[in-house]
Amino acid sequence: MDKIKIAIIGMGNRGRRYAYQIGQNPNAEITAVCEKNPAHLYAAAERYGVKKENAFLSDTEFFKRGKLADALVIATQDRDHYGHAIAALNAGYQLLLEKPVSPIPSECEEIAALAHEKNLQVVVCHVLRYSAFYDTIKRVIDSGAIGEILSINDIENVGYWHFSHSYVRGNWRNESETGPSILAKCCHDLDIIYYFSGKKCQEVFSSGSRKLFLRENAPDGATDYCLAPCPHRKTCAYDVKKIYYGITRHTIPKMGVHIKVITGMAKPKLKDLKEVLKTSPYGRCVYKCDNDVMENQNVALCLDGGVSANLTMTAFSRGCFRRLCISGTKGEIIGIDGEGKFRLNIFGGVSKTVKVSSGGIFGHLGGDRMIVSDFIEFLRTGIAPARLSAIDVTLESHRIAFAAEESRKTGKAVKLKVES
Numbered sequence: 400m401d402k403i404k405i406a407i408i409g410m411g412n413r414g415r416r417y418a419y420q421i422g423q424n425p426n427a428e429i430t431a432v433c434e435k436n437p438a439h440l441y442a443a444a445e446r447y448g449v450k451k452e453n454a455f456l457s458d459t460e461f462f463k464r465g466k467l468a469d470a471l472v473i474a475t476q477d478r479d480h481y482g483h484a485i486a487a488l489n490a491g492y493q494l495l496l497e498k499p500v501s502p503i504p505s506e507c508e509e510i511a512a513l514a515h516e517k518n519l520q521v522v523v524c525h526v527l528r529y530s531a532f533y534d535t536i537k538r539v540i541d542s543g544a545i546g547e548i549l550s551i552n553d554i555e556n557v558g559y560w561h562f563s564h565s566y567v568r569g570n571w572r573n574e575s576e577t578g579p580s581i582l583a584k585c586c587h588d589l590d591i592i593y594y595f596s597g598k599k600c601q602e603v604f605s606s607g608s609r610k611l612f613l614r615e616n617a618p619d620g621a622t623d624y625c626l627a628p629c630p631h632r633k634t635c636a637y638d639v640k641k642i643y644y645g646i647t648r649h650t651i652p653k654m655g656v657h658i659k660v661i662t663g664m665a666k667p668k669l670k671d672l673k674e675v676l677k678t679s680p681y682g683r684c685v686y687k688c689d690n691d692v693m694e695n696q697n698v699a700l701c702l703d704g705g706v707s708a709n710l711t712m713t714a715f716s717r718g719c720f721r722r723l724c725i726s727g728t729k730g731e732i733i734g735i736d737g738e739g740k741f742r743l744n745i746f747g748g749v750s751k752t753v754k755v756s757s758g759g760i761f762g763h764l765g766g767d768r769m770i771v772s773d774f775i776e777f778l779r780t781g782i783a784p785a786r787l788s789a790i791d792v793t794l795e796s797h798r799i800a801f802a803a804e805e806s807r808k809t810g811k812a813v814k815l816k817v818e819s
């Protein structure tokens with residue numbers, strides 16, 4: 400059987416990770432790439448052996464050429480997904496689309512409708528489903544071991560250093576440029592709640608706050624950029640050295656992968672990073688940015704059949720992890736993703752630790768690798784795996800995120816339309 404041909408648009412942080420996974424898969428090959436940054440485009444084209452005429456700096460030129468592969472990975476920024484997805488579906492591509500589908504509700508519905516009309520699949524990158532931790536929990540739930548699910552509690556700890564990078568200085572800091580943090584960060588959690596419970600949401604109440612990353616909290620004499628230099632560098636947890644290149648065990652391995660994003664260079668060196676941080680948005684004082692997304696948010700969900708769920712997102716944790724507690728009629732599951740295990744307690748029965756592969760510190764606990772492999776397998780066989788995060792199931796969790804934002808802004812609970 401011929402290899403599945405895949406094109407990628409957006410060779411940034413996510414696009415490069417998917418490219419790597421596709422490159423590792425014996426059943427697929429990358430045949431076209433589109434990326435507006437020449438350094439990233441040509442580095443990717445060279446690495447994956449993409450023909451020169453199939454490497455595009457312009458999305459218009461890319462789509463003008465028609466269908467260059469069986470499938471397209473869309474890994475551009477949130478507000479570009481709509482235009483790229485519509486053009487791709489019209490060209491006949493199957494899609495692996497980064498989340499969120501779009502920060503605009505009507506655009507999400509339009510993409511889903513066009514996919515149905517064209518009979519094409521849109522798989523959304525809800526990568527957690529594909530990691531061993533969540534996959535194993537889903538199997539335990541489906542086995543009936545904990546009975547009927549009654550409640551799910553999920554605390555998403557974003558990590559103070561990760562939050563400052565993405566939601567204060569970086570790409571997802573300002574709602575008008577991207578979307579609210581409850582969609583950008585927590586659409587994964589809302590998807591997992593729907594995936595595990597199998598219940599649609601009837602009503603949502605949400606509240607949120609911004610307390611720290613505000614101008615009034617800048618210490619006296621703080622400069623606009625850390626490397627100005629700011630007199631508070633030694634004591635500030637958000638100093639660029641501590642976040643991007645100092646020796647701190649919990650930030651360095653993860654933030655290291657963002658150096659290409661910050662510099663825009665294909666092979667940046669430490670001196671390049673330091674130079675760029677003098678004036679880059681990522682070098683700004685965290686108290687003096689144009690951020691407006693929530694730092695903390697709670698979402699209380701009433702699901703079908705009297706099932707309840709609670710989600711808390713907080714910027715303020717040392718690590719970057721989710722703490723889950725799922726209560727059923729016969730037992731409970733308690734765990735922290737990334738620890739490579741969870742606790743399964745059967746009431747009046749066994750209580751045990753279930754070990755799973757931790758999936759490593761990169762790639763969403765192994766989810767990035769498995770979503771690519773499931774997607775390719777699906778294209779090869781036409782058989783959709785049960786965990787496939789297709790657009791219709793994704794829209795369920797996106798609708799909850801939109802309703803949660805409405806609730807947070809109005810202070811009122813919001814009912815969702817439940818289709819019969």
Ligand SMILES: NC(=O)c1ccc[n+]([C@@H]2O[C@H](COP(=O)([O-])OP(=O)(O)OC[C@H]3O[C@@H](n4cnc5c(N)ncnc54)[C@H](O)[C@@H]3O)[C@@H](O)[C@H]2O)c1
Nearest residue numbers: 409410411412413433434435436458474475476477497524
């Ligand atoms: N699944 C997940 O868990 C997860 C995690 C992080 C980010 N994301 C999502 O993935 C997407 C990409 O995020 P990222 O971190 O890779 O961002 P990024 O900024 O690193 O990458 C986006 C890339 O798209 C390129 N680009 C922008 N407009 C383009 C155009 N018109 N034509 C061609 N290339 C264009 C940019 O130059 C950039 O290289 C976002 O939607 C984000 O929300 C998903």
